[in-house]
Amino acid sequence: MNIDYSICNAIKHAANGIDNSLVIYDVGCQWNLHFAECINNCSGLSLPDNTEIVAAVGKFHLSAHKLLCFARYSLNFIVGAGQVDGEILETLWAPFNKISPTARSMSQAHHQEILDDHMWNSNWKKLVGIGEWVYLE
Ligand SMILES: [Zn+2]
Structure with missing residues (x-):
């Protein structure tokens, strides 16, 4: 719930009309499974209309995930992600x-x-x- 709230507010604050957001999260593969459902079921969560979210997992954490996650959530394969590692802290x-x-x-x-x-x-x-x-x- 806290990460959902943080992501919704970060997108609402910073999107400024940009419809696509790349969310790089240590467990983005798991978080992404139910995020849309959480938005629909919680009155406190909302996103601007037309928001599309692409979930990714940072490179440091991706190595600890299943092999299937690499192809789906690696920043290496996400068009427009650029060359980032997704790890800030x-x-x-x-x-x-x-x-x-x-x-x-x-x-x-x-x-x-x-x-x-x-x-x-x-x-x-x-x-x-x-x-x-x-x-x-
Ligand atoms: Zn994973």
Whole structure:
């Protein structure tokens, strides 16, 4: 239910008239089976008209799924998916392991602030560093 609610609201917030959404989720193959049914049966869930969702599983998690999932949910075979791995939070695990011992003894509020600061810093570094990866003629 929480993931359904999150996805519905994310699409409503960010779609801006775009009808197709690619949802990359660790268990997208299972989630996708009943999502439409959940939307129809829950008054709190809705999507903009004409929304089409393509479910995928990120590359890190896909290797732990059945072989059948690879063909159906791999980002390698989804037209328009581009070259993404579908894993965002997992890329933060290694750097967060370095701050984890320090943050462990903090109050919950301070702990959250430290994690937020490091996530913002990581996002900032990605943003300013993206120029190295973009080739413009
Ligand atoms: Zn699967």
